[in-house]
Every structure is written in C-alpha cells, then in structure tokens.
Amino acid sequence: MEIFQTIWTALTTPNELLAKIMLIPLAFLEAFVSMLFFTTVLNIQTSKKQKINYVLCLGTLTNFINLIIPNPFIKFLLNTILWPIFVILFLKTSILKGILSEVFALILSLCLELLVTNFLQIAFNVKHETIIATPLLRCSFALLINITTFILAITIKRFKLTLK
Numbered sequence: 111m112e113i114f115q116t117i118w119t120a121l122t123t124p125n126e127l128l129a130k131i132m133l134i135p136l137a138f139l140e141a142f143v144s145m146l147f148f149t150t151v152l153n154i155q156t157s158k159k160q161k162i163n164y165v166l167c168l169g170t171l172t173n174f175i176n177l178i179i180p181n182p183f184i185k186f187l188l189n190t191i192l193w194p195i196f197v198i199l200f201l202k203t204s205i206l207k208g209i210l211s212e213v214f215a216l217i218l219s220l221c222l223e224l225l226v227t228n229f230l231q232i233a234f235n236v237k238h239e240t241i242i243a244t245p246l247l248r249c250s251f252a253l254l255i256n257i258t259t260f261i262l263a264i265t266i267k268r269f270k271l272t273l274k
Contacts, residue, residue, distance in 0.1 A: 141172065194209050222258055226251060
C-alpha cells in the first residue's frame, strides 16, 4: 500500500523531470491527433505508411528537442520550422498546405490551451506553473486538449467541413 502512496505523491507534486518523461508518449499522440485534424480540414489524402512515418518522425524529433534543448522559445521555433517541412516531405503535399497545416493546428491548440488553463485557474484555483510542473495535471491537460482536437476532427470529417 505504501508503494501506491509513493507513486501518487510523485504524480501529484511538482516534478518537472517526471512531467517531461511522462510526456514522451504524448508527443506521438499529439502528432497523430494534429495530423488527423489538419488532413481532415485541408482534405489531404494520405496512405497509412505516410501517416505512420510522419507520426514516428515528428514524435521522435519533438521528444529529442524537448529533452536536449532547455529554452522553450527555441523548442517552439524548431518545431514551427520542422512541422511544415515534415508535412511536405512525408505527406507529399504543397508548400501552402504544409504551412496551413501548422497554422490551423497551432491556432486550435493555443485556443484550447487557453480555455483549459483559464477553466482550471477559475474552477480549481490552479496556476499555470503548477499545471506545467505537476506530472498528473500536465498529462491530464495534454490529454484533454488531444481528445478535444480528436473529437473536433471527427466532427469535421462527419459533416464534410473541408477546405478545397
């Protein structure tokens, strides 16, 4: 029983290293969900092999950048530059669709992060720094955003709301 208490304590107290480690599989999930969203919105036709290669490469590179580079601005800049390049190379699409894929996914992600952060701050009086540093909150935060993006992508696909 004491081992469960130790695990719970580790997950619910601020620990940035554990939070980063727990986010490793979520990078692959985020790459997949973002890809599903922008391929649906932009009507990009892809094969299963292209999707797998894109998710594996982008997830691996994102994890590598997050573990190696400490500065969040540089991480954002690298991801922003590499994302459209990966879309163009792996999903075989135009430069415009590569850039738009990043713009749509980032706008959606930023809006959802703002909404969820504000909700947590108002409802539970939790500061943004606490969300980022606490492993359980950070993973829950990331999962909530990814689930919302996934539901939105499925809804867009169902109602055929794509850009030509």
